[in-house]
Amino acid sequence: MRLKLAAYKGNMMTVPPYQFTPDYQEFVGKKIVAGICGIFLGAFGVHKFILGITKPGLTMLLITVCTCGLGYPVMHVIGIIEAIIYLTKSDQEFYRLYGVQKQEWF
Numbered sequence: 001m002r003l004k005l006a007a008y009k010g011n012m013m014t015v016p017p018y019q020f021t022p023d024y025q026e027f028v029g030k031k032i033v034a035g036i037c038g039i040f041l042g043a044f045g046v047h048k049f050i051l052g053i054t055k056p057g058l059t060m061l062l063i064t065v066c067t068c069g070l071g072y073p074v075m076h077v078i079g080i081i082e083a084i085i086y087l088t089k090s091d092q093e094f095y096r097l098y099g100v101q102k103q104e105w106f
Contacts, residue, residue, distance in 0.1 A: 027051075027099040028091045035087040042079010043072045047086070048104075056104045082106065 030050055038047035043064045048057030060078070063071040085106060086094065097103045 024095055024099070027095055031086055031089075031091070031094050035083045038079045038083025038086060042077075042083060043075040045075075045079070047079060047083060051098050053098070053102060053104055 034047040034050045037050060041047070043060065045057035045060030045064075048054070048060065060075050064075050082105075086098075089097065
């Protein structure tokens, strides 16, 4: 089911029904926090834990710690790339990919 809303100049656009739920608002509110944590703490997978995606977050953390920091540069680059992806997605697409579909990587 999709809701129809009147847009600019009388055109119609569809809006997913989950856009107005409290879960949507709460999850989209985590977008900037996850993006900033991905930039600064990406190697430890903190941005994944913030979004509730624990397996990849734990994988990033263990690779960084168990390699005595040798895996840190690779995991940090992955964290930065994911942060950029998070911050450039629209709110609806961000929620659909990471809130509904629980996409784990990129």
